[in-house]
């Protein structure tokens with residue numbers, strides 16, 4: 258039987274992915290290639306909802322794609338493409354927008370949070386309709402599974418509702434996507450504030466580790482990571498969130514279990530753990546950085562890979578859009 262299809266997207270809104278993005282999301286994308294027919298998208302249309310610089314966006318889109326190839330997305334086995342190269346996304350989003358209730362869209366908590374931060378007069382209509390475009394991203398590919406973190410659950414719920422609503426109103430057209438829950442998803446926290454998640458919008462740059470930064474800089478950030486006043490290296494995210502975060506990263510980047518690490522560091526200090534973790538990060542990011550650079554140093558080849566990805570994506574997307582248009586009466 259055909260493999261179940263998975264779809265996921267990531268925004269090109271930073272100069273590099275950080276360890277949280279990698280361990281919480283992208284790492285699973287790589288693994289899913291073994292079991293699923295995978296479609297992955299650098300969602301640049303989503304990246305312009307809150308103001309942007311065109312040059313920076315174009316560069317970040319390329320760097321995001323290069324990094325995804327560099328961490329192991331295999332263009333032979335999965336489909337990686339840039340959203341703006343597949344015009345069916347906004348085309349389907351329009352149709353879905355017309356079966357979305359205004360009140361329903363207004364209940365999206367991410368919009369409420371973000372627009373509150375920006376001030377409602379300054380937030381765009383694009384930010385408001387973002388979850389509808391996201392539904393189009395998923396439904397175009399007839400994806401069975403969508404890996405989601407807690408923050409995206411409500412948006413996936415909307416995608417499911419819209420798929421079901423369209424199907425019952427116009428006839429079965431869309432696969433209703435299900436959340437793909439990844440076991441042992443690592444929640445990576447900020448090195449300077451271990452109660453907050455590591456995020457590109459973190460207040461302190463020393464709280465986040467970028468995949469593309471100088472590993473000496475990463476090692477330094479790890480050495481100055483906030484830990485508690487105790488001395489013992491034990492895993493307890495409640496009482497020792499800082500040390501536990503370091504153990505989580507260490508375990509995820511090596512194939513050693515947390516228990517194994519705790520046993521190995523028994524009787525040793527935080528300094529040893531931090532120094533060794535700096536080394537683990539260096540060993541992990543160095544080949545990724547080399548491969549990313551190689552992709553970026555050959556722009557024609559990167560363009561070719563992305564064009565091939567967009568072509569594979571369009572073959573599926575245009576069939577879905579065609580059927581949708583037929584059903585709607587176009």
Ligand code: ADP
Nearest residue numbers: 277278281282406443444445454455456457458
């Ligand atoms: P950021 O939080 O830096 O703005 P995004 O919201 O763009 O990152 O997230 C991109 C992907 O990375 C999402 O799937 C998200 O769940 C995951 N992710 C982001 N930060 C973390 C983190 N600290 N730990 C685990 N996963 C994360």
Ligand code: NA
Nearest residue numbers: 408456457458
């Ligand atoms: Na975020």
